[in-house]
Amino acid sequence: MEPIKKDRFIGEYTGEVIPEAEADCRVTNYDSSSFLFEINSSHEIDSTQYGNKTRYLNHSKAEPNCVSKVLLVNGIHRIAFRALVDIEPGEELLFNYGDSFFQFEAVEREGAAERGVIKNNLQRLKETLTRTETGPTGEDDASSDGHDERRPEMTTRRLSKLQSRRKRLLVIPDSDDEYSDDPVAAQLQRERDT
């Protein structure tokens, strides 16, 4: 084991790249753990059967030490993890799944509050779901959360869809952005070329 320096590339989230409809179908058969990671509005990466160690990265909102980033590399969306801080050998790698991930889990499971989900967040989510049930869902309103990391966020459109679905890892990148000059994208490209 070796330390990881801040900003260093950690790895790529790999797995089966499947269309959203297939993900919708699979997710109903999966148990509580979700290894689906949305890469754009039409496809997801499923690392349930095929993947690498990045599938074991757990969630932390308060103290993530790495971050996921959806990169457009030569026209293909790929997910890279990068260190947010210096990481010592033996430290658990944690990234922020996004608020919606565990909120949806909470909606599905009784007793979610006991697992640490804040009750008023749950209430807000339920209200949002009720609104999307009764009204038009509108267009995808994905936007940057103001952070440079461009951590994808749940969209209104996804909320309505997720009423019949289980949780996913982060969703909807800013798909028009090209990151080919990003050092992490360059690293991914080098890995693909070798």
Ligand SMILES: C[S@@+](CC[C@H](N)C(=O)[O-])C[C@H]1O[C@@H](n2cnc3c(N)ncnc32)[C@H](O)[C@@H]1O
């Ligand atoms: C991508 S998997 C992460 C690896 C998983 N913990 C495992 O051992 O296979 C995502 C699942 O891990 C669990 N998980 C991740 N972070 C968690 C956390 N902070 N608290 C509780 N469960 C968590 C949830 O069950 C979630 O669906």
